[in-house]
Amino acid sequence: MKLADLEKEIAKKQVRPAYLLLGAEPLLRDEALKRIRAAVLEATSADFNLDRLHGESASAAALEDSLRVLPVMAARRLVILTEPEHTRGSASKALTEALARELALCADWEDTVLVVVASKADR
Numbered sequence: 437m438k439l440a441d442l443e444k445e446i447a448k449k450q451v452r453p454a455y456l457l458l459g460a461e462p463l464l465r466d467e468a469l470k471r472i473r474a475a476v477l478e479a480t481s482a483d484f485n486l487d488r489l490h491g492e493s494a495s496a497a498a499l500e501d502s503l504r505v506l507p508v509m510a511a512r513r514l515v516i517l518t519e520p521e522h523t524r525g526s527a528s529k530a531l532t533e534a535l536a537r538e539l540a541l542c543a544d545w546e547d548t549v550l551v552v553v554a555s556k557a558d559r
Contacts (some may be wrong), residue, residue, distance in 0.1 A: 438494055446475045451512075453545040457553045465553055476549045484495045485513035491520040494523070495527065496534035503538055507547050518553045 445451070457465040477485055487502040499517060507513040511539060520531050535552065542550065 437492055439452060439464060442471060446471055448518055451549060452490055453473050453542040454539055454550040458508060460555055469551060469553060474549055476512050478510045481510040483506055484508035485510050487515045489517045494531060496530040498536050503548055512547050514549050516551045520552060
């Protein structure tokens with residue numbers, strides 16, 4: 437999906453339960469994330485409904501917990517996972533396996549939007 441297609445969906449108030457922002461151009465990824473964030477989060481409750489997880493420090497349990505928290509005084513919350521494969525080893529494997537499990541369930545999500553941001557996809 438290109439940025440223009442994302443903008444069209446958002447203009448129609450269509451927000452998917454999960455997005456993968458993938459590519460070597462950080463400016464385009466940042467712009468897409470900015471548009472999704474504005475569509476998902478209400479300004480007055482954004483502090484309560486945004487979780488940012490970074491691949492180098494996030495655990496599988498932290499991802500699972502963030503995706504299960506209910507929104508506070510808002511319709512939806514946003515979970516952003518950046519570079520999930522940033523580190524190697526068992527922690528990275530556990531995180532990417534948890535991500536795959538959660539994405540299999542994302543069609544049922546009504547109040548959470550997950551955005552995974554990565555420069556490249558290894559798995």
